[in-house]
Amino acid sequence: MLPCLPAAGLAAADNVGQLHRLFGRHPKGCLSFGNILIMIACHATRLTTLEWLRTGVRRQVGRRLGMGGWMRRVVAALGLVLWCVLFALPSSAAGKVALVIGNSNYEHVAQLPNPKNDADDVAAALDHIGFSVTKETDVTFDGLRRALSAFARDAAQADMAIVFFAGHGIEVDKHNFLLPTDANLESDLDVNFQTVPLDMVVDAVSRAHGLRMVFLDACRNNPFANRMRMSDATRSIGRGLSPIEPKGSTIVFYSARDGTVASDGSGRNSPYSQALLKYLPQADLDVDKMLRKVREDVMEATNGIQEPTSYGLLPSKDIFLFQSRSAVSLVENAKADAPSPTVPPVPPADQAATEWAAIENTNSPAMLLIFIQAHGDTVYAKYAQARLAELQERERQSQQVSAQQQPAQPTFPAPNQVSSQQYNVASAAPVLPSRHWYLATYSNMDFYGGDLYSKGLASASLDQCAQICAGNLSCKLFTYNREKNRCFPKSGYSYAQIMTGAQAGYFFESERRDQAPTFRAEWEIFVKADLLGGDHYSARANSYDDCLLMCKSDQSCRAFSYVPFGKSKSCWIKTFAATLPTRSQKTERGIVSGRRVDATVQPDGVYDTAAR
Incomplete structure (x- = not known):
């Protein structure tokens, strides 16, 4: 015996004619009573009930099951009742x-x-x-x-x-x-x-x-x-x-x-x-x-x-x-007519508010002065002035205490990262070698990655950049771009790279100043310059960073040039590169190039800093 007419086939029919053709494909015994009820329920929303009662249901029920007129009306009525019940229930999917x-x-x-x-x-x-x-x-x-x-x-x-x-x-x-x-x-x-x-x-x-x-x-x-x-x-x-x-x-x-x-x-x-x-x-x-x-x-x-x-x-x-069950219960028990709570409109965040949120806990007077100069006409500038006065009073009191203990000779403020345990040594404990905070600086070097501010902060000098970093608890090191007077405080870095014009700084704690760290530079970067020769292939790149990472992940790549103009921004991957970078009117439009190196960078200056 052939299987009965599947519900999926019934549900796919869009009109009475299609259902007639579906019925015509199956023998007499195939159309079950359940099929008829499913058919009515599935299609009641597409076809009018009267059309079903007058044509498809009465005719097909009578023809397939051999029922008389009174029986056809009973079955049609039962189908209509079932449709009403199903139509009144909310539809639900399988989860x-x-x-x-x-x-x-x-x-x-x-x-x-x-x-x-x-x-x-x-x-x-x-x-x-x-x-x-x-x-x-x-x-x-x-x-x-x-x-x-x-x-x-x-x-x-x-x-x-x-x-x-x-x-x-x-x-x-x-x-x-x-x-x-x-x-x-x-x-x-x-x-x-x-x-x-x-x-x-x-x-x-x-x-x-x-x-x-x-x-x-x-x-x-x-x-x-x-x-x-x-x-x-x-x-x-x-x-x-x-x-x-x-x-x-x-x-x-x-x-x-x-x-x-x-x-x-x-x-x-x-x-x-x-x-x-x-x-x-x-x-x-x-x-x-x-x-x-x-x-x-x-x-x-x-x-x-x-x-x-x-x-x-x-x-x-x-x-x-x-x-969670508690959240579901709250939703289910909520009254539909309960008035919605009135929520006051949230004012849009302006630049001064955003920047103040980032520095309100800073210990850097230089950063606060920069903020006051930029936003002197806002209420946040008053907050900055109050914070600056608090820091100055704290510094005055600290100097009085320091004068009684040891001479202080700060060149740059140091990060507030000195463990409090250093001040809790019992008088009877053995005397340990004293440790101090130092700042090591490196010329023509950049720390890549770890930026606390993606676009950097305005800074007039390396000195000021060091103060900005020292006043931020998250800052461990920094890069200063002296050409654009931008400071990039960093919480860490991915690797060091040689870059003409950049100056880097690294805070460290040690017993002696001559223990400043050295860094291994993996890349040498040339801004507004091209490296000729060795082109292997080119690919689309949205930024210089993408191009650098593309070369870094390809072991055959020894150099690259990023071209930010043309039909699309492109990255040229190179298997070798000329010794000297080439500069021209075209490169002035923003071409950035780089090549792999293996160089050790020594500090060119080490300065005492006061730990606070």
């Missing part, structure tokens, strides 16, 4: 579904250490907060497409749908593609046949009724960039992934902003996945706030180098991946 993919063991390029771990841990976290999770690791081209196809059907019945992908992703001509483990891209023509477009992933989640999210820890270097042949000179291979504009309420969250690459980290998980794992299980955390927290954690973990970025817009209402 929360997630597809988690981690590709580590690539067949034709180097393996990635973390994606499989990331997938295992993210899948467990999502399962813990109530998601129905499908996990796939080391997925081939066919397997990845099958997984997305199956997930798209699940998402269509769900309130929330999430895809997490960790592995390699590439950008070609501003289109993004995810790499399955069996991809082997010898030319750009292979991309369309061996990779999965990111658009396909976005389309899979977009079928969900509510929240739709894609987490991508795939903003890595293109592993095939050095060997891919380009079929058309106008085509380009970018770095990281290209921006995307998802439709509707779909969010795509990159582990690094477009055009940059993400770090694998040194632990079990990447910095991006580690931050996700921290916040995914937190109950009553709005999704938008969660994304911002993940971004802040990743930037802190990578010294500001990696910046996760989201694309798409969330609705104005709060959305939670996971709610």
